[in-house]
Amino acid sequence: MRRRTGRRSGSPDTRGAILTAARTAFAGRGYDRASIRGIAAEAGVDPALVHHYFGTKDQLFLATLDLPINPAELIPAAVAGGIDGAGRRLVALALSVWDSPAGAAGAALLRSAMSSEWSARLLREFLVTQVLRRVFAQLGITDDPQSELRAALVASQLAGLVMTRYLLRFEPLASADPSVIAAAVGPTIQRYLTDDLDVPAPAAD
Template sequence: MARRTGRRPGNPDTREAILAAARAAFAERGFDAASIRSIAAAAGVDPALVHHYFGTKEELFRATVAIPVDPAQLVPAVLAGDPDRVGERLVRTFLTVWDSPVGGAAVALLRSAVSSEWTARLLREFLATQVLRRVLDQLDVDPAQLPLRGALVATQVAGLAMMRYVIRLEPVASADPETLVATIGPTVQRYLTGDLT
């Protein structure tokens, strides 16, 4: 009997091989530069199999960082309404997700990112490409300022996550979410659309 050559067929290990190849690609090249085709080649599978298991590139990326929410479903609510209150809605959405039962996975990812450069790179890519870019691209701001604005917003949400969920600094750890929205939202708004000079 002749041995089959070519791409590996789907089996229980295929999903994990794809995830491992995707983690490496996203960490090394970033979300934009990594392609489904290159990830499939590294995993030894057909690109169609990657789509079969994970759907889109965004869904594959979310699976690699184990984020249980889809920013594409959350961002429209952040952007709906008064543009001068996007910061408040962003903080509120962030707290709603992190305070929910799925927030535990995000806390685990944050803890891991503190001690692992590889995980930190994946988390950076996730925040930059899946969350902040989706918000900033819809705002009326100078495109040249987008990287700085996104990084400044990230300092606030990552700092809030660290203090509330990892270090558990009081009174932030037990504060009512609306108190945090009211106090942190304006700072986030300034970073999103305000004067940075």
């Protein structure tokens, strides 16, 4: 029997091949530089099949992480009140996600990122492109020259909170009411979002 060549048509292994190619592309080139066309070529399928199985590029990226949440659907409510109080609302949102069934998937991803650079790259891309970029855009602070530093500081605070509450389970933080944590941590996030960070300018060469 003559072996078929060329691109795959839809088959049970097509979805897996696309996901494998997508993970390689997103981790290796980053979300912005990866393209549906390039991922399709790597998987040996027509780009239309990628859209058929996964829809948009955002949806494909979320599928590579196997996360049952979509930040695009959650973030608008947290930032709808504007910049004032946004820090507290973002902490409350993060806690609500981690306290939901989605928290188990998030914990698995975080543990994997601690031991695998490949997983760490995917997690960084997720936080930057799907979470922080959306938050900053909807709060209207993307033109701030310190926006990248602000985003990194926000990520460091939220990641530390997640680690200590859900993975290391430090008490009394692990069992504290989410509203108490949001009230305590929110002002720190707010400072990172809005206050002058007072970072010295780089020394001239």
